[in-house]
Amino acid sequence: MNVAMAETGEKCADQVGVAARFHPESAPDFLPLRQLRVVQLQRLQAIVRRAYERVKLYRERLTQRNITPEDIVTLGDIAKLPFTVKADLRDTYPFGLFASPMEEIVRLHASSGTTGKPIVVAYTEEDVKVWSSVMVRTFACYGLHRGDIIQNSYGYGLFTGGLGAHYGAEALGATVIPTSGGNTERQIMVLKDFGVTAICCTPSYFVHLVEKAMEMGIDMKTLPLRAGIFGAEPWTEAMRKYVQQHTNIKAYDVYGLSEIIGPGVAAECECQCGLHVFEDHFYPEIINPETGEVLPDGAEGELVLTTLSKQAMPMLRYRTRDITSLVSEPCGCGRTIRRISRISRRSDDMIIIRGVNVFPSQIETALMGIEGTVPHYQIVLTRAQGLDKMEIRVEVTPDLFSDKIGALETLQKKLGYSIFNITGIHAQITLVEPRSIPRSEGKAKRVLDERKM
Ligand SMILES: [Zn+2]
Numbered sequence: 001m002n003v004a005m006a007e008t009g010e011k012c013a014d015q016v017g018v019a020a021r022f023h024p025e026s027a028p029d030f031l032p033l034r035q036l037r038v039v040q041l042q043r044l045q046a047i048v049r050r051a052y053e054r055v056k057l058y059r060e061r062l063t064q065r066n067i068t069p070e071d072i073v074t075l076g077d078i079a080k081l082p083f084t085v086k087a088d089l090r091d092t093y094p095f096g097l098f099a100s101p102m103e104e105i106v107r108l109h110a111s112s113g114t115t116g117k118p119i120v121v122a123y124t125e126e127d128v129k130v131w132s133s134v135m136v137r138t139f140a141c142y143g144l145h146r147g148d149i150i151q152n153s154y155g156y157g158l159f160t161g162g163l164g165a166h167y168g169a170e171a172l173g174a175t176v177i178p179t180s181g182g183n184t185e186r187q188i189m190v191l192k193d194f195g196v197t198a199i200c201c202t203p204s205y206f207v208h209l210v211e212k213a214m215e216m217g218i219d220m221k222t223l224p225l226r227a228g229i230f231g232a233e234p235w236t237e238a239m240r241k242y243v244q245q246h247t248n249i250k251a252y253d254v255y256g257l258s259e260i261i262g263p264g265v266a267a268e269c270e271c272q273c274g275l276h277v278f279e280d281h282f283y284p285e286i287i288n289p290e291t292g293e294v295l296p297d298g299a300e301g302e303l304v305l306t307t308l309s310k311q312a313m314p315m316l317r318y319r320t321r322d323i324t325s326l327v328s329e330p331c332g333c334g335r336t337i338r339r340i341s342r343i344s345r346r347s348d349d350m351i352i353i354r355g356v357n358v359f360p361s362q363i364e365t366a367l368m369g370i371e372g373t374v375p376h377y378q379i380v381l382t383r384a385q386g387l388d389k390m391e392i393r394v395e396v397t398p399d400l401f402s403d404k405i406g407a408l409e410t411l412q413k414k415l416g417y418s419i420f421n422i423t424g425i426h427a428q429i430t431l432v433e434p435r436s437i438p439r440s441e442g443k444a445k446r447v448l449d450e451r452k453m
Pocket of ligand 1: 269270271276331332333334335
């Protein structure tokens with residue numbers, strides 16, 4: 001199969017004139033569609049069986065609907081399967097959705113959930129290989145190859161961004177510099193002195209790097225840097241324009257989420273017009289977020305993903321809450337896999353700050369645990385020099401407000417600590433007078449996002 005796919009891929013690549021940049025791992029990106037659908041169906045049948053046989057939650061849900069793995073006869077039958085949502089990961093915390101015994105699991109990652117507990121994800125050795133492979137295909141989309149020097153400024157740790165990009169860049173044969181996040185001046189020194197040709201980080205952090213470099217008297221345009229791999233938060237065309245004006249890079253979008261695998265679910269190609277979904281591993285659907293109905297390609301709705309090959313933790317029809325549409329028209333790069341349009345918003349209230357997922361419910365949990373506050377608060381997001389700031393405005397009880405300054409300061413510290421404990425973000429806490437936060441008739445406007453670009 002692999003040899004056949006590689007041959008097909010090479011032929012297609014020749015046809016579009018990108019043979020010079022073609023990487024054998026990218027072969028599935030160029031498969032004739034009929035062949036791709038056969039691969040997807042075989043994998044879907046196998047993964048539904050695996051989930052059914054090994055994960056209690058899936059078995060119960062399929063049984064409730066009178067479905068067995070044998071009912072998956074065509075790709076369209078995927079619509080018979082129940083959705084999986086983030087709360088399912090929380091409710092089965094930590095290991096309840098694993099389909100492999102711990103002896104076969106080689107890695108765990110975690111990301112923030114809707115309450116204090118994180119969600120935990122697992123990988124077998126095979127899963128890590130697939131992850132590296134889709135990251136190789138991601139880098140290949142951007143025209144990167146052996147010989148490139150990639151600075152990886154995504155955070156290393158429980159967050160999937162750092163190690164996901166790292167393994168992929170190594171598998172590509174490129175040179176990886178694992179700078180991780182933070183220490184901006186050192187990041188710029190490395191960029192400049194090591195001849196870095198590509199950088200992975202959140203787009204807002206890159207804007208910060210550009211501005212800091214200017215302050216340091218370094219013109220980014222004089223550096224060999226030519227590609228930016230920006231993800232882990234939504235960003236706009238305005239930001240792309242800014243970045244491409246101030247540097248010589250092409251700024252590329254990359255999409256992924258820990259629940260599915262991490263970064264490497266979808267990536268832009270040189271055409272920069274939508275992100276190709278590596279759909280031989282991640283089957284995409286677009287649904288109406290209100291009704292759950294599957295929408296045709298081109299229609300805007302919520303992205304739902306099914307992992308077709310994930311062994312340790314299969315996800316059946318996972319609701320991402322990201323709003324986008326599927327693009328099936330042929331792409332100028334010659335890839336046959338479909339694209340999703342850039343994600344600009346979500347169907348829930350999750351906010352992303354410096355690449356970290358934060359839910360207003362987490363802030364609420366933090367506030368509720370502390371006496372002296374009332375449940376009226378507002379989250380204000382701003383961005384200065386490319387760095388996101390989170391301010392929490394909290395109303396305090398009238399008696400506390402008329403109290404001595406000392407009590408308010410103690411409360412402020414307690415709140416800051418409690419919010420950091422739950423979200424991992426240092427927020428600025430502003431205590432405000434009782435009844436000073438506007439009340440609303442319907443859903444309270446909890447989040448004021450004043451970040452420009
Ligand atoms: Zn393309």
